[in-house]
Amino acid sequence: MSEHEAVLQVEDLTVSFPTEDGLVRAVRGVSYELRRGEVLGIVGESGSGKSVTSMAVMGLLPASARIGGSVRFRGQELIGVPDKRMRALRGGRIAMVFQDPMTSLNPVYPVGDQIAEAVRAHNDVSAAQARERAVELLALMQIPRPRERARDYPHQFSGGMRQRVVIATAMANSPDVIIADEPTTALDVTVQAQVLRALETARAATDAAMVLITHDLGVVAGAADRVLVMYAGRPVELGGVDDIYYTPRMPYTLGLLGSLPRLDDGRRGERLTPIAGSPPSLLDLPPGCPFAPRCPMRQAICETTEPEPVATSEPGHLAACHFSADLEGKRPEDVFVPSSDDPADHAADHAADDAAAGGAP
Ligand code: SF4
Numbered sequence: 001m002s003e004h005e006a007v008l009q010v011e012d013l014t015v016s017f018p019t020e021d022g023l024v025r026a027v028r029g030v031s032y033e034l035r036r037g038e039v040l041g042i043v044g045e046s047g048s049g050k051s052v053t054s055m056a057v058m059g060l061l062p063a064s065a066r067i068g069g070s071v072r073f074r075g076q077e078l079i080g081v082p083d084k085r086m087r088a089l090r091g092g093r094i095a096m097v098f099q100d101p102m103t104s105l106n107p108v109y110p111v112g113d114q115i116a117e118a119v120r121a122h123n124d125v126s127a128a129q130a131r132e133r134a135v136e137l138l139a140l141m142q143i144p145r146p147r148e149r150a151r152d153y154p155h156q157f158s159g160g161m162r163q164r165v166v167i168a169t170a171m172a173n174s175p176d177v178i179i180a181d182e183p184t185t186a187l188d189v190t191v192q193a194q195v196l197r198a199l200e201t202a203r204a205a206t207d208a209a210m211v212l213i214t215h216d217l218g219v220v221a222g223a224a225d226r227v228l229v230m231y232a233g234r235p236v237e238l239g240g241v242d243d244i245y246y247t248p249r250m251p252y253t254l255g256l257l258g259s260l261p262r263l264d265d266g267r268r269g270e271r272l273t274p275i276a277g278s279p280p281s282l283l284d285l286p287p288g289c290p291f292a293p294r295c296p297m298r299q300a301i302c303e304t305t306e307p308e309p310v311a312t313s314e315p316g317h318l319a320a321c322h323f324s325a326d327l328e329g330k331r332p333e334d335v336f337v338p339s340s341d342d343p344a345d346h347a348a349d350h351a352a353d354d355a356a357a358g359g360a361p
Contacts, residue, residue: 006033006072007176007209008057013069015052015061024282026052028233029069034177034209041220041241042213043256044230047279050213053230054179057211058096059086074176092122095170095208097199099182101162104169105154111165112138112150118172137168140205141198160191164198171202178202181213196223217256221245226316229253232280232290235309239317249312249319249327251335252291258332273336289322296335297323 015027027049034040044050055061057071059078071078073094078086090096098104106114115134119125125133131150138146141164154162163183170178180199184192200223203210212223220227220241227244229237229252237250248254258273277294280286286293292302301322309318312325321327327335 005035007036007074008034008211009070009072010053010057011070011072013053013056013071014067015049015056016066017062017064018066019283022283025285026233026282027056030228030230030235031069032228032235032238034211036176036209037203037207038226039203039210039212039224041224041227042211042230043215043217043220043227045215045279047232047282048230049233049282050215050230051181054181054211054213058090058094058179059083060090092173093175094177094179095173095175097163097166097170097178097180097183099185101159101166102154104166105162107154110151110153111157115150115165115169115172118169122173133172134168137171138165140171140201141165141168142194143168158191160187160194163187163195167195167198167202171206174206175208178206178208178210179213180210182215183212184219185214185216192219199223216260217244217253218260229256232285233282234290234306234320235318236291236320237318238309239312239314239319243312243314243317247312247314247317247328249317249324250321251295251297251327253319254327254330254332255294255336258336271333273332275336289320296337297326299323 011031013027013030017024017026030049030053032040042050042053052061056067057078059081061067067079069079073089105111112131112134115137116127116130119130119133120127135146135150138150143149143161143164154165157165183199184195187195196219199210199212212220214220224241226238226240228235229244229250231252237244237248237253244253245257248257252275255275259275261272275294280290280293288304289295289298289302289306292298295302307320307322309320311317312319
């Protein structure tokens with residue numbers, strides 16, 4: 001496989017769950033491709049479908065889930081493959097890092113044994129060689145005194161260190177893809193930075209492709225090459241990290257940016273412009289754009305027609321918004337208002353401005 005070929009291809013992935021109250025449409029048409037060494041950040045609020053998308057990729061959804069579309073790993077279709085084959089891929093060619101490291105670590109075994117076991121599961125090496133590799137991996141993850149600490153149990157490590165042990169385990173088999181689902185969410189900011197550095201070390205050492213799933217656009221800023229923003233189960237914006245941060249073309253992305261504290265020169269201490277309201281129920285999606293009830297830019301068409309992701313003026317940058325071109329040059333504070341103000345008033349102002357300027361687009 002050449003470095004330019006996609007190692008992971010997700011195409012029009014859909015996932016729904018039948019419930020007593022009806023069908024929950026958790027993922028509605030996600031597509032992306034990942035090449036070796038590339039990092040894709042998937043960003044969205046809880047319930048946006050970002051984690052369900054990756055659970056589908058890893059074959060970890062419950063049997064009741066209805067899955068459509070295609071997930072190809074090195075050209076091989078994964079949807080519908082037997083559990084045994086998926087188990088062999090997981091932990092081997094596709095490694096996972098979850099929010100809670102204790103999901104992956106066994107509390108009753110020393111961490112060195114657990115990493116060594118992962119090494120031996122997929123490599124024909126002796127127990128002594130596997131233990132040596134475990135110590136090397138702990139050292140690479142900047143665990144102090146790695147030979148000694150390899151004998152310690154998970155509870156003897158801090159939360160951030162435990163997560164680095166999980167990343168060391170994920171690296172044990174030089175995976176082709178690392179999927180990290182909210183790996184820094186439970187950690188404070190300094191420890192978050194250490195875990196992100198550990199993930200970058202793992203990616204660089206293995207040249208794996210990485211999917212970094214987070215609710216925090218700030219987390220992917222320095223870590224991702226491309227960013228996929230999800231809302232109500234749909235991809236609403238996809239682009240290079242600079243496209244997403246400097247020229248967002250979907251109001252939801254702009255709103256997420258406005259919710260981040262600014263630390264750059266000249267903007268430090270600026271007032272945040274959070275997005276009012278909450279995401280829609282996936283059981284009962286409104287017709288039209290699912291972001292419309294929260295969007296200060298909404299107009300009549302938004303209430304009836306859901307926008308498809310379409311190319312913007314920048315190559316590789318897609319946005320799902322009827323008025324994405326209107327966002328050019330806009331800052332969050334130009335579109336979103338402080339939470340004490342009513343977005344509906346702002347939408348009315350926007351419509352009035354358009355009318356004054358010669359009619360809505
Ligand atoms: S399509 Fe309409 S409601 Fe949806 S994000 Fe764009 S302007 Fe807002």
